[in-house]
Every structure is written in C-alpha cells, then in structure tokens.
Amino acid sequence: MNPVNLKRLAQELNLSIATVSRALQDSYEVSPQTKERVRALAAELDYRPNEYASSLRRNISKTIGVVIPEVNNHFFSLAINGIEEVARQNDYHVLIYLTHEDFEREVAITQYLTGGRVDGLLMSVASGSQEFGHLQKLHASKPAIVFFDRVCDALQTAHVTTNDYESGYQATRHLLEAGCRHVAHLLVSGNLSIGRMRMQGYQAALQEAGLPFDDTLVLSGEGDDDHNTALIANLLRARPEIDGVFASVERLAISTYLACQTLNLTIPADLKVIGFSNLGVAALLNPALTTITQPAYEIGREAATILLRAIEKKRPILPTQSVVLKSELFPRRSTARE
Amino acid sequence: MNPVNLKRLAQELNLSIATVSRALQDSYEVSPQTKERVRALAAELDYRPNEYASSLRRNISKTIGVVIPEVNNHFFSLAINGIEEVARQNDYHVLIYLTHEDFEREVAITQYLTGGRVDGLLMSVASGSQEFGHLQKLHASKPAIVFFDRVCDALQTAHVTTNDYESGYQATRHLLEAGCRHVAHLLVSGNLSIGRMRMQGYQAALQEAGLPFDDTLVLSGEGDDDHNTALIANLLRARPEIDGVFASVERLAISTYLACQTLNLTIPADLKVIGFSNLGVAALLNPALTTITQPAYEIGREAATILLRAIEKKRPILPTQSVVLKSELFPRRSTARE
DNA sequence: CTGTTAGCGCCTTCAT
DNA sequence: ATGAAGGCGCTAACAG
Numbered sequence: 001m002n003p004v005n006l007k008r009l010a011q012e013l014n015l016s017i018a019t020v021s022r023a024l025q026d027s028y029e030v031s032p033q034t035k036e037r038v039r040a041l042a043a044e045l046d047y048r049p050n051e052y053a054s055s056l057r058r059n060i061s062k063t064i065g066v067v068i069p070e071v072n073n074h075f076f077s078l079a080i081n082g083i084e085e086v087a088r089q090n091d092y093h094v095l096i097y098l099t100h101e102d103f104e105r106e107v108a109i110t111q112y113l114t115g116g117r118v119d120g121l122l123m124s125v126a127s128g129s130q131e132f133g134h135l136q137k138l139h140a141s142k143p144a145i146v147f148f149d150r151v152c153d154a155l156q157t158a159h160v161t162t163n164d165y166e167s168g169y170q171a172t173r174h175l176l177e178a179g180c181r182h183v184a185h186l187l188v189s190g191n192l193s194i195g196r197m198r199m200q201g202y203q204a205a206l207q208e209a210g211l212p213f214d215d216t217l218v219l220s221g222e223g224d225d226d227h228n229t230a231l232i233a234n235l236l237r238a239r240p241e242i243d244g245v246f247a248s249v250e251r252l253a254i255s256t257y258l259a260c261q262t263l264n265l266t267i268p269a270d271l272k273v274i275g276f277s278n279l280g281v282a283a284l285l286n287p288a289l290t291t292i293t294q295p296a297y298e299i300g301r302e303a304a305t306i307l308l309r310a311i312e313k314k315r316p317i318l319p320t321q322s323v324v325l326k327s328e329l330f331p332r333r334s335t336a337r338e
Numbered sequence: 339m340n341p342v343n344l345k346r347l348a349q350e351l352n353l354s355i356a357t358v359s360r361a362l363q364d365s366y367e368v369s370p371q372t373k374e375r376v377r378a379l380a381a382e383l384d385y386r387p388n389e390y391a392s393s394l395r396r397n398i399s400k401t402i403g404v405v406i407p408e409v410n411n412h413f414f415s416l417a418i419n420g421i422e423e424v425a426r427q428n429d430y431h432v433l434i435y436l437t438h439e440d441f442e443r444e445v446a447i448t449q450y451l452t453g454g455r456v457d458g459l460l461m462s463v464a465s466g467s468q469e470f471g472h473l474q475k476l477h478a479s480k481p482a483i484v485f486f487d488r489v490c491d492a493l494q495t496a497h498v499t500t501n502d503y504e505s506g507y508q509a510t511r512h513l514l515e516a517g518c519r520h521v522a523h524l525l526v527s528g529n530l531s532i533g534r535m536r537m538q539g540y541q542a543a544l545q546e547a548g549l550p551f552d553d554t555l556v557l558s559g560e561g562d563d564d565h566n567t568a569l570i571a572n573l574l575r576a577r578p579e580i581d582g583v584f585a586s587v588e589r590l591a592i593s594t595y596l597a598c599q600t601l602n603l604t605i606p607a608d609l610k611v612i613g614f615s616n617l618g619v620a621a622l623l624n625p626a627l628t629t630i631t632q633p634a635y636e637i638g639r640e641a642a643t644i645l646l647r648a649i650e651k652k653r654p655i656l657p658t659q660s661v662v663l664k665s666e667l668f669p670r671r672s673t674a675r676e
Numbered sequence: 677c678t679g680t681t682a683g684c685g686c687c688t689t690c691a692t
Numbered sequence: 693a694t695g696a697a698g699g700c701g702c703t704a705a706c707a708g
Contacts (some may be wrong), residue, residue, distance in 0.1 A: 016695045021687060031693060046475070048453030053685035055390040056700050063433075071422075080409050084436050093455070096434050098422050115386030117431070137384070181585040233690060250467065328636075343701055354679045359703065368679060391701035394684050680706075685700105692695080 004045045016283050024049070043222055063093040064307060065118040065143075067109055067299075069101045069126050069150075074250070074278035075296045076124070079148065082300025083122060090308050092119075097223050103128040110138045120302075120307045124150040127136075127189035129223060144310050144317050147296075148303040151193045158321040160303040162294045167327045168201025170245050171274045174329070176209050178272050180244030184217045186233060186252040190239055198248045198276075217242065221252050233259040236271070247275035253289060258261060276327075294327045342383045351375055361388070374591025395506070399433040402645060403456040403481075407439045407449055407464050407488075413634045414586070417486065420638025421460060425565035428646050430457075439560075441466040458482040458645045460638075463490050465527040465560060479545045482655050483647050486641040487632075489531045496659040498641040500632045503531050505665045509584050509612045509630055512667070514547050516610050518582030522555045522573060524590040536586045536614075555580065559590050566590060571597040574609070587614035593626060614665075632665045 002008050010017045015034070023030045023038035024047075030038075041047075055061045066083055068076045080096070087094045095118060099106040106126045113121065114137065121143050123135075132154040138153050139145055147212070148160040175183050185202050187195040203213050219235055221228035232255055235241055247253035253275025257267065265271050277291040302323050310317045340346050340609040348355045350413050353372070361368045361376035362385075379385075387418060395397040404421055406414045418434070425432045437444040444464045451459065451474065459481050461473075474550070475563050477483055486498040513521050525533040541551050557573055559566035570593055574580055585591035591613025595605065603609050615629040640661050648655045 003685095007685080008685095017686080018688080018696080019694055029693060036428050046452070048449075048479075050394070050685050051453060051455050052390045052393040052689090053700090055688075055700090056388070056394055056684090057686050057688085059700075061390065071409065071418050074410065074411065077410040077415055080434070081436065082435065083410075083666070088435075094423065094434050096418070096432050097426075098419065113384075115389060141386075203708090311706080341701095346702075355701090356680080356703080357678055359679090359701095363703090369677060372677080389700050391684090394686090394702075395701080395703050397684075678708085680705105682703105682705085684702090687700090688698090690695105690697085692693100 003055050003236060004047045009038065009041055009045070013041060015327040025107075025319060053139070059116065061093075061117060061119050062091060063095060063118050064120045064122060064304070064311075065092060065095045065097060065113055066098060067097045067106070067113075067121060067123045069099050071096070071098060075149070075294060078296035079124075079303075080301035082297040083304045086301050086304035086308065089090055090312075092308060095151055096224075099126040101126045101128055103130070107134045110134045114138050114141045115140060115145070119311045120144040120146070120236075122303050123147050123152075123308060125152050125192070127149075127192055130191050144307055144319060146303045146307045146310075148299050151196060153193065154295065156319060157317045158306055158319060158323070160298070160299050160306070160323045160325070161194070162325050162327045164197035164327075165201045167276070167292050167329070167334060168198035168246070168248070169205045170201070170329055171198075171276075172202045172205035173208075174203060174274055174290065175212075175244035175246060178244070178268075180272055181211065182214075182217065182239070182241045183211075183241075183244040183246055184242050185218065185246050185248065186219050186221055186232065186256065187248040188252070189220060189222055195248060202246055220233065221255065225251060225255055229258045232256050233262055236260070238264065242271070244272045250275060250277040253277055253291070257289065292329055295325050298325055342385045347376065347379055347383070347385060350377060360445065365505065373512075394577050397454065399431075399455060399457050400429060400650050401433060401456050401460045402460060402552055402642070402649075403433045403435060403451055403458060405435045405437060405444070405451075405461045407437050407462060409434070409436060413487070414634060416616060416634035417462075417638035417641075420635040420640075423641045424639050424642035428650075430646060432580055438463045439466055441468070443609070445472045448472045452454075452476050452479045455650045456481050458484070460641050460645060461490075462488040463530070463549065468529050482645055483643040484641045484645045484648075484655060487532060491531065494656045494657060496657060498637050498644070498661045498663070499532070500637070500663050500665045502535035502665075503539045505614070505630050505667070506536035506584070506586070507543045508539070508667055509536075509614075510540045510543035511546075512612055512628065513582035513584060513610055514543060514549075516582070516606075519549065520577070520579045520611055521549075521582040521584055522557065522577075522580050523559050523584050523586065524570065524594065525586040526557055526590070527558060527560055533586060533593060540584055543555065559593065561595055563589060567596045567600075569594040570594050571600055574598070574601055580609070582610045583612070585611065588615040589595070590611060591615055591629070595627065628668060630665050630667055633663050636663055 006017045006020050010020045023035045031134055071077060084094050090113050097109045103126055123145060132152050135152055135155055145157050151159045151161060172183060187199060189195055206213055219231060221231060236259060237300055245256050256273050260267055267273050275288040277295055278296050306321055341618055344355045344358050348358045358376050361373045409415060422432050437445045441464055444467055461483060470490050473490055473493055483495050489497045491497060510521060525537060527533055544551055557569060559569060574597060583594050585594055594611050598605055605611050612628040616631055616634050
C-alpha cells in the first residue's frame with residue numbers, strides 16, 4: 001500500500017503534483033472541475049499533508065510553544081486552556097515545556113527551541129531567572145515571544161499581565177481595614193516582576209495607613225510546600241504580633257493555612273489571611289480564605305491572540321501591544337473555562 | 339548573514355555536508371580531530387539543526403501528543419507533569435490537545451494528528467465518546483497509542499489505569515462501615531471505563547452488606563458544575579433518606595459539598611461524603627471531605643515510559659504491557675511532583 | 677575516514 | 693489551467 005501523498009494523488013488522477021498541491025490549497029488558478037476531482041480522491045484516500053515537509057519548505061511550523069513553571073497550578077492550567085483554545089481555532093499546535101521554576105531548565109528549553117521548531121512562544125519566566133541572555137538569543141533567532149504574568153522586561157515585546165500593584169494595594173488595605181496592624185507579606189521571589197509589583201502595592205497601603213514598612217515581615221518562599229510551611233510557622237511563632245498575612249501566590253496562602261493548623265491558630269479569628277488564588281474551589285471549601293483571582297483563562301487567550309496575530313502578519317510584536325487585565329477581589333468562583 | 343545550517347558549516351570547514359552531519363551525530367566513522375573542528379564551529383555559530391528537515395527525512399518526529407479532556411484538573415495536570423518529565427529526559431517534545439469532553443473535538447483532533455506529526459500519543463478519552471472509529475483509523479495510520487485512566491478497549495494497545503473497582507468497593511465500604519444505609523453514587527458517564535469499574539465496586543460493596551442496589555440513587559453528572567450541583571441538590575432534597583455519597587470524580591465531590599451548603603446539610607454529621615480527588619489541598623482545607631487519590635504523576639510517567647520505549651524499539655505496544663497502579667485512600671497530601 | 681548522490685514531501689517560480 | 697524543475701535542510705546508501 002503506497003503512502004498517500006501528493007505524488008500518489010497526482011498519479012491516480014493523471015495530474016502533476018503541482019496541480020494537486022494547488023487544488024488542495026484552493027488556488028484560483030485551478031479549474032473548479034479539477035479541484036473537485038482532487039478533493040474527492042483526497043477525501044477518499046484520507047490524504048493528510050505531511051506537515052513537516054510543509055514546514056521545511058515554507059519555514060513556518062504552525063506551532064507555538066508554551067513555557068511555564070508548572071502546570072499543576074490553577075493559574076497556569078487555566079491559561080493553557082485559553083491558549084489551546086485560540087491555537088486550535090487558528091489551526092496551530094501547542095508544544096508545552098515546564099521549567100519547574102528552575103533557571104537551568106529554562107535555559108535548556110530555550111536552546112531546545114532555537115532552530116525553528118516554533119513560530120512563536122508564550123512564556124512565564126521561572127522564579128529563579130535573573131539573567132535573560134538565553135531569551136534574548138532565542139528572540140533574536142526568530143520566534144515571536146509574548147510574556148504573560150511573569151514578565152521579562154529585557155526583551156522588546158508585549159506582556160499580558162494583571163493589575164498587580166493595585167491588587168497588592170487592595171489586598172493589604174483589606175487587612176488593614178479589618179483591623180490588622182502587623183501585616184506580613186509572603187512572596188515567591190523578589191526577582192519576579194509580579195512579586196515586585198504586588199509588594200509595592202503592599203508598601204503603598206502600609207504607608208497610606210501610616211504604618212512602617214518592616215522588611216522582617218516579608219518572607220520569600222522559594223522552596224517546596226513543606227519548607228515554606230515551616231518557614232511561615234517559624235515567622236508566626238517568632239512574631240506573635242502578626243495579625244494579618246498577605247500571600248502573593250496561592251501556594252503560600254495554603255502553606256499559611258497549614259502553618260496555622262500546626263500552631264493552633266484560627267483563621268480569621270487569630271489571623272486574617274488574604275492570598276492570590278485561582279483555586280476557586282479551595283476558597284469555596286474554606287470561606288476563611290479570602291482570595292484575589294486573576295482572569296487566567298482570559299490572560300491565556302489574550303496572549304495567544306497577540307502572538308498569533310503577529311505571526312500571521314509577520315510583524316514584530318511591540319511593547320505597546322501589551323495588555324493589563326484586572327484581577328477580581330473576593331470572587332465567588334474560579335474563572336469559567338469558556 | 340547566512341543561515342547556520344550544515345551547508346554553511348561544511349563550507350567554512352572545507353568539508354562535505356555529509357561529514358559534518360556525521361560528526362555532529364558522533365558517528366564512529368569520523369576522525370576525532372574532524373569531529374572536534376566541527377563541534378567547535380557549530381558551537382561558535384550556535385548551530386541548531388532544523389528538526390523539521392530531520393523529521394521529514396527520517397520519518398520520525400521526536401514528538402508525542404497528549405490528548406485529554408481538560409488540563410484544569412489536578413489529575414490531568416499532574417499526569418502532564420509526569421509525561422513532560424519523561425519526554426524531556428528522552429529529548430521528546432510534547433504537543434497538547436484538549437477535548438473538553440467533547441466527542442466532536444476528539445475526532446477533529448485525531449484527524450489533525452493523522453499525518454505523522456507525532457510518533458506516539460497518550461490519551462484519556464472524552465466522556466462523550468462512544469464510538470472509536472476515529473481512534474482505530476488513527477492507530478492504523480501510524481502512531482503508537484497508550485491510554486491512561488480513561489481507556490478505550492477497542493484498540494489493541496496498552497492501558498495505564500488504577501484499581502478502580504477496588505477503590506469503588508473500598509469507598510463504598512467506608513461509608514457503610516460509618517453507618518450509612520442509603521448511599522448515592524455520582525459518576526460522570528456510564529460510557530467511561532473508569533465509571534463502570536467504580537460503579538461495579540460500589541455495587542459489590544452494597545451486595546456484600548446485604549443492601550439492594552437502587553439505580554435511582556445513581557446520578558450521572560455530565561453537565562457543568564452549576565448544573566451538577568443543582569442535580570445533586572434535587573436528589574438530596576427528594577430523597578432525604580440518603581446518608582452517604584460516593585462521588586466518582588473530584589468535581590462531583592465538590593458539587594456535593596456545594597449542594598449541601600444550599601440545603602444547610604452538614605458534612606459529615608448529616609451526610610457522609612467520599613470522593614475521588616487529586617486536589618490534595620482541598621481535602622486538607624476541608625477535612626470533612628474524605629478522598630481517594632490516584633497516583634496521577636506516576637500514571638503520567640508510566641504511560642509515557644511505555645510509549646517512548648515502544649517508539650524507540652519500533653515495536654507495537656501490546657495489551658500485556660498494561661499497568662495498574664493503586665489509588666490511595668484518605669491520603670494526607672496530593673502526589674508530589676517529583 | 678570522507679565525498680557524492682539521491683531523495684523525504686511539499687511549495688513555488690517559470691514556462692507553456 | 694497545467695506541468696516541469698528546483699530546492700527547503702537533512703540523512704543514508706554507496707563509493708572510494
């Protein structure tokens with residue numbers, strides 16, 4: 001059984017390969033009758049073009065890559081959901097790579113990607129990344145890049161983010177208004193743009209309330225969950241005056257909850273907690289956890305849309321195309337998927 | 339600036355393209371000195387092979403596809419985590435496709451994949467899929483397929499599953515031993531293998547306890563979360579004798595919880611609930627939710643390992659290579675990622 | 677050990 | 693409206 005390719009179709013129809021190719025692309029310079037004949041046989045034999053050949057020839061892969069820290073996280077899951085949606089609508093394929101917050105892996109992956117495998121890239125940088133030579137090299141090599149959530153400012157391209165400064169400010173104010181006077185702040189990494197923005201919001205709210213900024217109340221939780229939980233427990237034990245916690249990511253909010261369990265602290269009676277979270281259900285299951293939810297699905301859609309549009313138009317992406325979406329305070333539900 | 343390809347390297351080194359190619363593949367029939375010269379220049383120019391050309395020529399793409407219902411779900415997220423891990427270790431790329439439990443999409447995706455874009459496929463079928471002609475056609479066309487969790491028996495290949503019958507039995511027994519006499523069962527779809535197995539375990543436990551199987555206590559929740567929650571609330575309202583619920587998937591367990599809230603029922607005082615869940619944190623955040631956790635990460639690793647091994651050896655996958663892993667009852671944590 | 681040659685399947689001038 | 697021919701970048705068989 002011969003493989004079903006253009007050659008085979010051409011032979012069976014007594015046409016040239018070129019004509020068959022054109023017919024399948026619905027070229028205007030092929031007669032309607034011929035088109036019909038070609039299409040009929042293609043359907044009958046279930047012809048599928050070899051996309052690798054096409055990619056090689058046209059230097060376009062119809063594939064985008066998604067590079068994120070992890071997928072086991074509602075924010076990124078929902079974002080992928082949005083990305084995949086847009087990709088499929090435009091007949092693009094989605095390759096996925098996980099950095100696990102590890103700089104080395106991120107570098108390895110970007111190298112892996114230099115070489116035309118993808119037409120574009122959607123990326124949220126790892127918390128350990130401080131240096132961006134690998135991204136610059138990649139960007140120079142070809143693919144368009146759009147950052148979402150965790151941004152890299154060193155590249156001349158668009159970002160899709162949320163109003164992190166404002167959210168940090170509002171979250172902190174929420175605690176202050178509830179009567180807190182010693183608010184701790186938990187963040188993943190001071191390297192990350194989102195961490196910095198949220199922290200600035202936190203500082204602004206404190207300042208506005210006439211409270212001092214105490215950097216010993218700021219904790220950076222970069223390890224695994226158990227480690228972070230222990231760190232938080234230590235902090236709470238050492239500083240009993242802490243009456244509020246603003247967790248800048250979901251996992252730290254949960255670790256805070258667990259730390260409170262071990263210390264027999266009740267939320268929100270003993271300690272008020274507010275945290276970023278896209279795990280809508282967790283908030284529902286435990287109303288004591290106050291949350292800020294990012295529109296993750298929309299972020300994914302938005303980022304993918306900008307990327308694909310730029311690819312199709314073969315135009316570089318400009319920073320001016322960046323988009324800032326709004327997070328939702330105290331949401332009742334996680335973002336729906338469609 | 340010329341593109342950096344084999345031709346370019348060959349010219350600059352006064353070698354033939356073939357020799358350069360061989361040198362980069364560390365072929366034994368190239369002198370060490372030449373290899374070194376080639377490697378040095380390749381590194382200097384940051385040469386990256388064009389993988390599409392290579393794929394075209396060798397008819398191997400070093401890419402696998404993952405087709406799953408959704409990613410915004412801890413089970414699948416963790417599975418992807420495991421899959422990506424194994425793939426990267428073996429220098430494979432991972433394409434991802436979401437069916438959203440929709441049969442039509444599943445068919446469209448499989449057609450999309452017929453044509454050599456992937457060497458293999460990892461798949462968990464959509465709940466709406468009852469007919470598997472699309473999968474058989476795909477399988478016949480080329481790529482190796484391994485099913486995980488939601489299996490398709492119609493294909494002659496391996497599955498990676500968990501001990502669903504046993505888990506269903508144990509979950510139901512857990513409720514019976516806690517004194518329940520009217521245990522409802524919630525499942526996604528009677529079409530799915532996992533649904534059937536878990537239900538059989540449920541029935542076996544009832545039978546063993548001398549209780550009748552009442553199919554009006556079995557609810558199939560195929561809609562969205564709000565819809566399911568309403569269905570469950572209706573059931574609980576109409577049948578106040580229900581004192582236990584066995585939810586066969588996480589989302590239904592959560593919907594049960596929400597339904598109880600609207601009815602002012604307390605778990606576990608008024609109603610005992612046990613559910614499959616990979617959302618370890620949710621269970622931690624609400625200890626009233628008793629859970630069964632599948633080793634999702636290991637399932638992903640296992641499935642990917644079987645698939646890649648078969649691809650590398652160019653051997654068909656046999657049903658005898660199937661693996662059954664064990665779910666964990668009442669776990670303290672979700673499966674770690676590494 | 678190295679080079680020459682012939683494609684993989686597809687697209688795209690250029691010619692008719 | 694159709695065909696012939698060349699080449700995308702790489703690999704593999706065959707020479708030497």
